[in-house]
Amino acid sequence: MKRWSLLGWLVVLVTACATPALGQARTLEELKADIAAFAGAARATLLSGSSPVRVEERLIAGFQQDPVRRTNVAGGGVVYWGWQEGQAFVQSVAVYDAHDNLKLLAAVDDLPRVYDSRSNRGVTSLDEYQALLDRQARWGSHPSVALFVQAPADLHAHLPLLKRWSQAALMGYSVDCADERAAASCAFVEQVSLPTRAFDVRCLQRDDAQRCHMEVPDVPALDVPLCRFVQ
DSSP states (O other): OOOOOHHHHHHHHHHHHOOOOOOOOOOHHHHHHHHHHHHTTOEEOOSTTOOOEEHHHHHHHTOOOSSOEEEEOTTSOEEEEEEETTEEEEEEEEEEOTTSOEEEEEEEEOOOOOEETTTTEEOOSHHHHHHHHHHHHHTTOOOEEEEEESSHHHHHHHHHHHHHHHHHHHHTSSOOTTSHHHHHHHHHHTTOOOOEEEEEHHHHTTSOGGGSEEOOOOOOOOOOOGGGOOO
């Protein structure tokens, strides 16, 4: 059996977690301008029992860090994410394609945390996860993901990267899945299915949200090491 030295394992880990060369990052103001152009005057009801909101305003509210957090993947796709200061459970995500075109936006609320890097303990089963959801529900917290695209093909093409981002977010970001203490939770998080709705953002600018729903495709998360999502 081949034995690996500590240096050998470190080389493997660093290689897996190394992010492909990043191009010029968007500034926060550039990202906000892209969101405004993409969403236009679209309005939607994003949370149960709430009133309709401007999609642009909700998404920009979840991007309050400068520089914006981001990672990219082989082939050129880039995902940006942020959160509302003081209310980190309000998050926003933007996915760009290899040609630097904004293709998908997401308003994400109340994601549970399935791994605690300080105690190195985490959720590893569906029963434990349901118990976590039940505790959060007693506080009025229910996870929700609302996706916005301009074409069904964009949803199918870019949802896998969004799903992988959500798995990193559930783990608390910056996670080393090669660490045996986190490995079980890293494996479990791939089973988690979050309540997700998708909207045609162009339809939302002219019609009632109920007519603008899109079917969320059943696609797997992109195979990107979770350690690449650093916050």
